Amino acid sequence: MARPGRSAFARHGWVQALATVLAGLIVMVVTAALGLLAAGAAGLPGNAFVSVDAATVVTAVGGTVKLSGDAGAIADTKAGLTVMPLSVSLAGVLTIAAGFLRHLRHRAVAGARELAGWSARIAVVWLVALVGLTFTARHTFTISLGNGMIGDIGELFGVAPKVGFTTDVPLTLLFGLLWLVGVFVLALLVSRGAPLPARVVRFQESVRPAAYAMVVLLLAYVVLGIVIGLVVAASRGHTAETFAVILLGMPNLVWLALTIGLGATWNGRVDGPFGLPMPHLLDEVLRTPDVATLDLRSLAHYDGRVWWLVVVDAVLILAAAFVMAVRSPARIRAWQHALHMAVALTLTVLMICLVARVYAHFGLSLLGIGDIDGGLSGVLFLKPRLWTALGWAVLWGLVTGFLGALLARPVHRRGEVA
Structure with missing residues (x-):
């Protein structure tokens, strides 16, 4: 005989959480890859396409990509980048929100503990996936100095300037988790059929229509x-x-x-x-x-x-x-x-x-x-x-x-x- 809590666990278990996160990541990775291919990134040197694709997904969830340069003792490089590819972000939001809500449908009210447990399972799997992305999203490129004065100086001193990118793992995990929490909150606010804890049900009449409209x-x-x-x-x-x-x-x-x-x-x-x-x-x-x-x-x-x-x-x-x-x-x-x-x-x-x-x-x-x-x-x-x-x-x-x-x-x- 099944225990009473087993059906709830099956409904919001780790397998479902893994499927939700994997679906979101696959959609984001494929969207970013297709966009990069259309932008001409297929010819990136040093098999950097996979790293750039991963970095694009990292930035799409609010993660931090750090640029670094190395041009030797006689040179100086400075670089920085802050941008979110929102098409990739939107694809992930829609996919993960759909997976999150799918296992809450046909419910009028859900307890705060139940919602927190289901969200926590997805969050744990999400953080593990983000760790993998952050270690994939790193690469170094060598920059050509051209044929002018700087090129002649670089050739004389044997300078081969390089610029690369890595991810700030702690900040990426923090902002990636905040991004996921935002997806959960937005999904609960927008969906009229999503269950809410009894204490906040009274606010849905003023909040949900406005969130849905936006x-x-x-x-x-x-x-x-x-x-x-x-x-x-x-x-x-x-x-x-x-x-x-x-x-x-x-x-x-x-x-x-x-x-x-x-x-x-x-x-x-x-x-x-x-x-x-x-x-x-x-x-x-x-x-x-x-x-x-x-x-x-x-x-x-x-x-x-x-x-x-x-x-x-x-x-x-x-x-x-x-x-x-x-x-x-x-x-x-x-x-x-x-x-x-x-x-x-x-x-x-x-x-x-x-x-x-x-x-x-x-x-x-x-x-x-x-x-x-x-x-x-x-x-x-x-x-x-x-x-x-x-x-x-x-x-x-x-x-x-x-x-x-x-x-x-x-x-x-x-x-x-x-």
């Missing part, structure tokens, strides 16, 4: 970006570059466009031989001698069609507010919807500002002579003016939340009384 909004932007990218690739070529953007950084671009359409301002600069996959318009605005301002006005100076971002924001955010109102009980008033939408949109924009920022730099000098030939140093960064972005999010949330509630009034909703 996830729908973000995914709608990604889908729209993919459609536009495929259309552009079919009509203008650059198929490989387009698929590289889709598989590595589509959310980076479309969520950036979401904030700019709201009125947010970003500061950035691209200088040197490298950059991130981005539309030509962004590269043109950012590739300036000084720090560039990225907003609707600066982009419109190069292409007036960017004002359509405001229209797209208005339509999609209002639709998200309508979805939130329809999924909420009828007794919630319009001003309450406005407040809920303002809070939800502000938190969403805050998340975008935190995960979409970019910083990368590399520099090399020999005997104090730096980058004479060009191509041996560069910098790329993109960061938001946070308080401006959040202020616009509050305003848009209040307006669209109120209008969405008015549009949802004719729709029959649960909780209505005569």
Whole structure:
């Protein structure tokens, strides 16, 4: 005769946790690999593709990749990189969240201990997998000095500059675990059928519709970006570059466009031989001698069609507010919807500002002579003016939340009384 706790253990056991983590990792590794292949990484020297793929997955979950250089006693190298490939992150979030929720379905209420036990099993397997990734994500490249003055100096002194990358294991495990906890929390907030502990059930009427609406909004932007990218690739070529953007950084671009359409301002600069996959318009605005301002006005100076971002924001955010109102009980008033939408949109924009920022730099000098030939140093960064972005999010949330509630009034909703 089976013991009472055995069915619960089978439902949320280690095998299921292993399957959930493996599914998430496989999806992320394959997505990153396909994106890197489309970006031309197949020709990386020294069989570095596997290491770069692992490093891409590490950064996608918030892990830290450290760049290092070694150019001998007469040379100096400096490098740094901070970026999240959000297409890879999104693929992992959707897969792991689905696996996490799959074993909680058909339940009205779950105890806090049961949820903690199921989450802990996945977390343990996840940390073990992250350890394997961190030790795979390391490699060293040798850099060519070219044929100019720096190349002659390097040949004279026998200098062969190298740059490599490793992972900071403790920070990667910490941020990777926080990333996983965020996936769990988001999954419980978004899914209407996911069970919650009895003590927090009373908060679901105000939180779950707003969280669901924000996830729908973000995914709608990604889908729209993919459609536009495929259309552009079919009509203008650059198929490989387009698929590289889709598989590595589509959310980076479309969520950036979401904030700019709201009125947010970003500061950035691209200088040197490298950059991130981005539309030509962004590269043109950012590739300036000084720090560039990225907003609707600066982009419109190069292409007036960017004002359509405001229209797209208005339509999609209002639709998200309508979805939130329809999924909420009828007794919630319009001003309450406005407040809920303002809070939800502000938190969403805050998340975008935190995960979409970019910083990368590399520099090399020999005997104090730096980058004479060009191509041996560069910098790329993109960061938001946070308080401006959040202020616009509050305003848009209040307006669209109120209008969405008015549009949802004719729709029959649960909780209505005569």
